Amino acid sequence: MDNRHWATCAAALLLLGTSAASAKxxxxxxxxxxxxxxxxxxxxxxxxxLALHIFSALGVSDENNxxxxxxxxxxxxxxxxxxxxxxxxxxxFSDGSDFNADDxxxxxxxxxxxxxxxxxxxxxxxxxxxxxxxxxxxxxxxxTKTVEPLLPELVAEIAILSEGxxxxxxxxxxxxxxxxxxxxxxxxxxxxxxxxxxxxxxxxLDKYEHGSGITLSRNPHYFGKAPEWDHVKFVPVPSDGxxxxxxxxxxxxxxxxxxxxxxxxxxxxxxxxxxxKESSRVIFLQMDIGRDKSxxxxxxxxxxxFQDERVRKAMSMAIDRKAIVSRIMDGFAEPAYxxxxxxxxxxxxxxxxxxxxxxxxxxxxxxxxxxxxxDITLHAxxxxxxxxxxxxxxxxxxxxxxxxRTKLDAMTSSIFFTRRAKREFSFAMGGWGSAAGGAAxxxxxxxxxxxxxxxxxxxxxxxxxxxxxxxxxxxxxxxxDETRRAELLRQAxxxxxxxxxxxxxxxxxxxxxxxxxLRYEGRMDQYTLAQDITTAASD
Amino acid sequence: MTLYAFQRLLQSIAVLFAVSVAVFLAxxxxxxxxxxxxxxxxxQLERQELIARLGLDQPxxxxxxxxxxxxxxxxxxxxxxxxxxxxxLILTRLPxxxxxxxxxxxxASLVGIPIGLWVGLNDGSRLSAAVMxxxxxxxxxxxxxxxxxxxxxxxxxLRLLPASGRGDTxxxxxxxxxxxxxxxxRHLAMPVLNLSIPNIALxxxxxxxxxxxxxxxxxxxxxxxxGVGSRxxxxxxxxxxxxxxxxxxxxxxxxxxxxxxxxxxxxxxxxGMGKLLITSIYQLDRPVIVSYVMLVTFIFVMINLLVDFAxxxxxxxxxxxxxLS
Numbered sequence: 001m002d003n004r005h006w007a008t009c010a011a012a013l014l015l016l017g018t019s020a021a022s023a024k025x026x027x028x029x030x031x032x033x034x035x036x037x038x039x040x041x042x043x044x045x046x047x048x049x050l051a052l053h054i055f056s057a058l059g060v061s062d063e064n065n066x067x068x069x070x071x072x073x074x075x076x077x078x079x080x081x082x083x084x085x086x087x088x089x090x091x092x093f094s095d096g097s098d099f100n101a102d103d104x105x106x107x108x109x110x111x112x113x114x115x116x117x118x119x120x121x122x123x124x125x126x127x128x129x130x131x132x133x134x135x136x137x138x139x140x141x142x143x144t145k146t147v148e149p150l151l152p153e154l155v156a157e158i159a160i161l162s163e164g165x166x167x168x169x170x171x172x173x174x175x176x177x178x179x180x181x182x183x184x185x186x187x188x189x190x191x192x193x194x195x196x197x198x199x200x201x202x203x204x205l206d207k208y209e210h211g212s213g214i215t216l217s218r219n220p221h222y223f224g225k226a227p228e229w230d231h232v233k234f235v236p237v238p239s240d241g242x243x244x245x246x247x248x249x250x251x252x253x254x255x256x257x258x259x260x261x262x263x264x265x266x267x268x269x270x271x272x273x274x275x276x277k278e279s280s281r282v283i284f285l286q287m288d289i290g291r292d293k294s295x296x297x298x299x300x301x302x303x304x305x306f307q308d309e310r311v312r313k314a315m316s317m318a319i320d321r322k323a324i325v326s327r328i329m330d331g332f333a334e335p336a337y338x339x340x341x342x343x344x345x346x347x348x349x350x351x352x353x354x355x356x357x358x359x360x361x362x363x364x365x366x367x368x369x370x371x372x373x374x375d376i377t378l379h380a381x382x383x384x385x386x387x388x389x390x391x392x393x394x395x396x397x398x399x400x401x402x403x404x405r406t407k408l409d410a411m412t413s414s415i416f417f418t419r420r421a422k423r424e425f426s427f428a429m430g431g432w433g434s435a436a437g438g439a440a441x442x443x444x445x446x447x448x449x450x451x452x453x454x455x456x457x458x459x460x461x462x463x464x465x466x467x468x469x470x471x472x473x474x475x476x477x478x479x480x481d482e483t484r485r486a487e488l489l490r491q492a493x494x495x496x497x498x499x500x501x502x503x504x505x506x507x508x509x510x511x512x513x514x515x516x517x518l519r520y521e522g523r524m525d526q527y528t529l530a531q532d533i534t535t536a537a538s539d
Numbered sequence: 540m541t542l543y544a545f546q547r548l549l550q551s552i553a554v555l556f557a558v559s560v561a562v563f564l565a566x567x568x569x570x571x572x573x574x575x576x577x578x579x580x581x582x583q584l585e586r587q588e589l590i591a592r593l594g595l596d597q598p599x600x601x602x603x604x605x606x607x608x609x610x611x612x613x614x615x616x617x618x619x620x621x622x623x624x625x626x627x628l629i630l631t632r633l634p635x636x637x638x639x640x641x642x643x644x645x646x647a648s649l650v651g652i653p654i655g656l657w658v659g660l661n662d663g664s665r666l667s668a669a670v671m672x673x674x675x676x677x678x679x680x681x682x683x684x685x686x687x688x689x690x691x692x693x694x695x696x697l698r699l700l701p702a703s704g705r706g707d708t709x710x711x712x713x714x715x716x717x718x719x720x721x722x723x724x725r726h727l728a729m730p731v732l733n734l735s736i737p738n739i740a741l742x743x744x745x746x747x748x749x750x751x752x753x754x755x756x757x758x759x760x761x762x763x764x765x766g767v768g769s770r771x772x773x774x775x776x777x778x779x780x781x782x783x784x785x786x787x788x789x790x791x792x793x794x795x796x797x798x799x800x801x802x803x804x805x806x807x808x809x810x811g812m813g814k815l816l817i818t819s820i821y822q823l824d825r826p827v828i829v830s831y832v833m834l835v836t837f838i839f840v841m842i843n844l845l846v847d848f849a850x851x852x853x854x855x856x857x858x859x860x861x862x863l864s
Contacts, residue, residue, distance in 0.1 A: 029703075033818075035620050042576070042620075116622040118576050124585060188622040210621065211632060211810035212705060235704055237808040238818065241687060242703050246808070249694035249702040383821075414823050418570030 024230040029243045029252035033236035037208045038191035039159035042118040049527035051159045055199035059156030063523045087138040092221040093162045101134035102171045106163035109179035125154045132173035149480045153436040165196040202227045202531040227531040254514040256528040260330040274513040277522025281433035285503040288426040290463020296377035296426035312500040314364035318402035320356040336504035345438025346489030361402045373403030380429040384413035439489040464501035551840040562832045572823040616826030625826035634714045636811030640796040643734035651742025659750025677740030686806035703808035730807040749781030790846035798835040
């Protein structure tokens, strides 16, 4: 605690005569450390979650992944290509300057002039903009090159910077001429040092130190509901054991991602509590269907059994999802009968449960010409998803019991992802957290036939292909009307589930643990947001 | 001496070169960092852009040549994950590890050597046998388990010490140190203890064995016959004679702790270099891994050199041999 904190505490103690004063500081032990304070540096959840503390965007995703207005009061699609955003006029940046449309245009330009960034997913969205105009300082018209129904969701991912951080002339959306910026573009270092970390979020960045932690303090200019905390400190503790120990010993008020097996211990203590929330991350099985010969399948005939729909159905029936959820996931998961939770956009509201029926599974296998089963190897990660190697082990045992003799090869994710991308596997267990697009996210990424020009099917490593499905999905992702799009997505999901080109297992639940007296509702995107952590007393 | 130093320098450069080839190839073989960095929903264009920017589209020897050329100019590359110079990333973590390791070895020497000396000189007593047996435990208990037990006892049950982190630091010449604040000491206590326990055991065993052997040597007997006081015999004759192997081991331990106190740093979330190495390996952050190994190799080479010089200072026979050769 530095001197200022001591002083605050001492003063508050004198005034109140209680120890509750220190409750305004919050220390959070976090599992994954953000790799930069620059919100456009790397599009990963740890960085995006930190950005939501310091910055805000035109829209914001709520705890159920629905997009709500934020810096924009409202938006409307004028036609298939142009959108109008009405910006708030009461917003100030943390340095006191006013927020207006210039800041948004500058941000779009910066995203495209972001040399050191790890991936360009933000700039991809902006590249699709034909023009961005500001008829007045608080109105923005974006015209896109291709139809983009998800525009509000996509711009909600782009944290808005202040144009005051660079030297510039008149700002216009003119990427060829640097949009009017005359000085050097900000770098990742400028954000990590705090110099350019000027945003409209609920907190200010006090200090960002790799490996040691991130300190935030309340932003007095924040336009939304002020967070309860004067100071927040995030401490990176990647290992589960030490992170829990830190909570038990009182070092941390709050930790994210406690191990499910430790929840029992937390329940037994009356000074601790926990929260759980179903996430959008689905764990699923991906089969090599496209190749007639696949490296890790051994059958008598030499054929690829995954190409037979009956075999895929038999595999799904052989797996007891409820047992996996209750025994391995300690109840902190939901059996999955589609690829996104039913509350998400475009999901089936009430999907047909995939039954567990080992007898029927054997019958189906025999019918498909495999009465004696066959031999396969399941490849899985052992450090990426919750209890991934145990889940994969259970899947292998369930399948073996049904006659499909399954060997398990679990490996660290760095090797798994490399090998999977090279299509070295026949049968792999993967995970996918859907965000923008709801049900479309998984379907366009995995289930559609690989189509680079449309940017879909990039993760279809098993080369599953269903032309009828592709037609419906491609229509869906080009439909601006939301009701119609949701309808098409439900239709596409049903088609995918009917043929089971992918076998969903379960949705992971996210967990948080904290000292009693705190409250956190949890979020579907697994983010830990200090502004949403409250004390029980304040409602 | 100059020739000797020059030879050592050439050897060191050869070692550094060989290590750089080995590490570069090994990390290259593990996997493609682009697959980990780029989210799977990135477009092909995006992937190719990043791969080209990181230089991963080049053949391995071109990548190595670029690395070597930049390395010779003092640029060890930029971290794939953090976008900062790899060497700077490591060096900002160095003081935390340095502090931890130095204090641990200091504790190990101050506790271990006197106890070892006493045990060696009182060979055969019951207490010394007990200390020697105890030291086996101290040396063989796995570090992560010991760390967790320490946390359980001192942080969770007794609530005396914080479970993890570095605590408040005070900067000296711009480098933050924990040992200058009370809070820093509270954070240091457990990791230092955890690292020093096996080294205390090591020091005890090493000193005891040396002392037990030395006290029956002729020069000790002669000194005793001459009427030299027993304190002086221990200090001037026994200790000085057995100090060479102890200093060698201390030097080696210093190097290996500096490089691989990974487990202790992970258990106590100590923001040092070891923790950085582990995360970098998981993320295939090649510039950081390679720079780290190069730096560690460099440190080892330097320590070995210093140990050789320390020998000369401690053991006059080394100086003599030098002069005669």
